[in-house]
Amino acid sequence: MSPSAPAAPPVPATEATPRNLETVGLTKSFGGVHAVDEATVTFRHGKINALIGxxxxxxxxFFNCVTGMIKPDAGTVTYRGREITGKPSHRIARSGIGRSFQLCRIFPRMTVLENMLVAVRSTRLRQLIGGARNAQEIDKARGLLTRVGIDHLENVEAGNLSYGQQKLLELAGVLMGDPETIMLDEPAGGVNPALIGRIGKLVTELNAEGKTFLVVEHNMDMVMSLSHHVIVFxxxxxxxxxxxxxVQADPRVLEAYLGI
Ligand SMILES: Nc1ncnc2c1ncn2[C@@H]1O[C@H](COP(=O)(O)OP(=O)(O)O)[C@@H](O)[C@H]1O
Ligand SMILES: [Mg+2]
Structure with missing residues (x-):
């Protein structure tokens, strides 16, 4: 290279962790509202990623576009190197991504245990068709209910649980599908502090066992104490x-929140 040639651009630092879920130029409008506007995002594999804004x-x-609940207008979604853009939600679930909803989705007239069994069937076609409740599935459901701390409520109609308990049931239901990546939309929203603590502890433990998390959350104490990587929308x-x-030190974040 001649001495007058421009210096080569710096080689970007190698990412310490591989990519999990990536979007490039993801876009979704509702009429004139640009809800997701050319969003290019990379989430870290094996980490707790927070999405705030x-x-x-x-x-x-954004969550709905990624998990196939709605089709994006443009852009791509790639999961562990495979493009999943616009695939139906059950296919995306089978690829290893589980999710919860901002407004908890449970069946209020079914018992807690029945909700768990429905949760797994919706991600496994064979069981949807067969419908048989095998003992193994019930054992697994009970184990997960114990894990989230609501096993004593297995015969209670889910609609009679507190909102925080419903969130724990929804999380346990997500775990029935053995996802490697778990997307939670406001897990602490409307939940009392004691249960927020329990949800946070579960996320940390599950992450230590290898699960990747993408968490949308407004509770900043939870986000800041739990996450490894924070993305601000x-x-x-x-x-x-x-x-x-x-991100706490970034003036753009304050501006976004204060609208200045
Ligand atoms: N189904 C929909 N129809 C019309 N507008 C929508 C719909 N869903 C979301 N929006 C609009 O898109 C924007 C982003 O909403 P949303 O994704 O719910 O934001 P967030 O989860 O960050 O609060 C908002 O302006 C909202 O009103
Ligand atoms: Mg939301």
Whole structure:
């Protein structure tokens, strides 16, 4: 190379962790509202990733596009190197991604245990058709209910649980499908502090066992204490990302929240 040649651009630092879920230019509008606007995001595999941002910044729509609940208008979604853009939600679930909903989705007139058995069947076609409740499945459901601390409620109609208990049931239901990546939309929203603590502990433990998390959450104490990597959304796209302390110190984040 001649001495006058421009210096080569710096080689980007090798990522310490592989990529889990990636989107490139993901876009979804509702009429004139650009809910998700050319969002390019990379989540870290094996980590607890948080997605934060003001109300209406497109977090839930982003989750819905990624998990096949709605089809994006443009852009791609790649999971562990395979493109999954626009695939139906059951296919995405089978590829290893489980999710919860901002407004808890359980069947209120079914018992807690029945909800668990329905949860797994919706991700496994064979059981949807066969319908048989095998003992193994019931054991697994009971084990997970014990894990989230609501096993004593297995015969209670799910609609009679507190909202926090319903969130724990939904999380246990997600675990029935053995996802390697778990997307939680506001797991602490509307939940009392004691149960928020339990949910946070479960996320940390499950992550230590190898599960990747993508968590949308407004409870900043929870986000900052739990997450390894935080991505901040504003108006449908990421505006900042980094460790919890990085994003807390980023003036763009404050601007997004204060709307200035
Ligand atoms: N089904 C829908 N129809 C019309 N507008 C929607 C729909 N879902 C979301 N939006 C709009 O898209 C924007 C992003 O919403 P949402 O993804 O729920 O944000 P967040 O989860 O960050 O609060 C908001 O302006 C919201 O009103
Ligand atoms: Mg939302």
């Amino acid at each position: 003001p109300n209406g910044s497109g977090k839930t729509t 504003d108006r449908g796209r990421p505006i900042a990302e980094g460790t919890p302390s990085d």
